[in-house]
Amino acid sequence: MTFNQAGRSLEYYVDPEIQGLIKCHACPKTFVKRGQYNRHNKTHTRPYRCDSCEKRFAVNGDLIRHKKIHQGADARFYCKWPQCTFGGASRKDNLRRHMREAHEEALREEQGNFPSDFQRIYKKSVLEQKSTMDDSSLLLGASSGKTLMIKLLLEQGADLGKKFDIGRTALHVAARNGHEDSVRALLDAGANDQALDDNGN
Ligand SMILES: [Zn+2]
Ligand SMILES: [Zn+2]
Ligand SMILES: [Zn+2]
Incomplete structure (x- = not known):
């Protein structure tokens, strides 16, 4: 032996x-x-759970691959935590749960200033997402001539000067599509009629 x-x-x-x-x-x-x-x-x-749809995976690589299906119109809420790789959630409460599970513990242990930081970053995540949605809704309203929608969005603080592809503002888009009411509403709200798009129009 x-x-x-x-x-x-x-x-x-x-x-x-x-x-x-x-x-x-x-x-x-x-x-x-x-x-x-x-x-x-x-x-x-199956310890790896998708934050967007609750599906669980045995291997992290499978989860990462799976998460790609949510990257698109479905994922609207992203985590603003520094360096967080969270793929985004389609619902606010899923973002909140992600943040609670992924970061709240770390915060409490490392900094001891919970919950103010947690609340602040959560609010920032949601607000930033909301303003992105408002801005793109403004573009949608301008291109389809939905004047009431435009007015509502402007009341809520949507960004009039925001430029979309090739540097067009909502005013450019409304004018090019011939929506006079929308153009007037945008001008009334203070849109800059001197702004040029990237083609100089
Ligand atoms: Zn077994
Ligand atoms: Zn999923
Ligand atoms: Zn996160």
């Missing part, structure tokens, strides 16, 4: 029976190595 430095025989490494198999608590499978078992166990616990 040969022994290594730890005093174990060669058979110890070859024959799983000697080491004692690790039994899965959730299914009949058995494993020789702790690492194999840990990996397998994740197919039961």
Whole structure:
């Protein structure tokens, strides 16, 4: 019989029976190595959860791949936490839960100034998202001549001077589409009629 430095025989490494198999608590499978078992166990616990749709995954790579389906019109609320890689949520409460689970604990431990920072960043995340939505709604209103919608958005503080593709403002867009009422509403609200788009129009 040969022994290594730890005093174990060669058979110890070859024959799983000697080491004692690790039994899965959730299914009949058995494993020789702790690492194999840990990996397998994740197919039961699925610890990686999608914040947008609650779907769970055993492997983080699968979650990252899955998250791409939410990057589009669906994901509207993004986390403004520094360096956070959260892929965005389609609902405000999902963003809030993400922030609570991902950052609240860290904040409390590291800085001790919870909850003011948490509240501040959460509000910032939601507000920033809202203003992006308002701005693009303004463009939509201008291009389709929805004057009432434009007025409401301006009342709520949508950005009149905001430029969209090729540097056009909402006023440019309304004028090009021939929506006189919308043009008037935008001018009344103080839109700059001297602004030029990137083509000089
Ligand atoms: Zn199992
Ligand atoms: Zn998802
Ligand atoms: Zn985050």
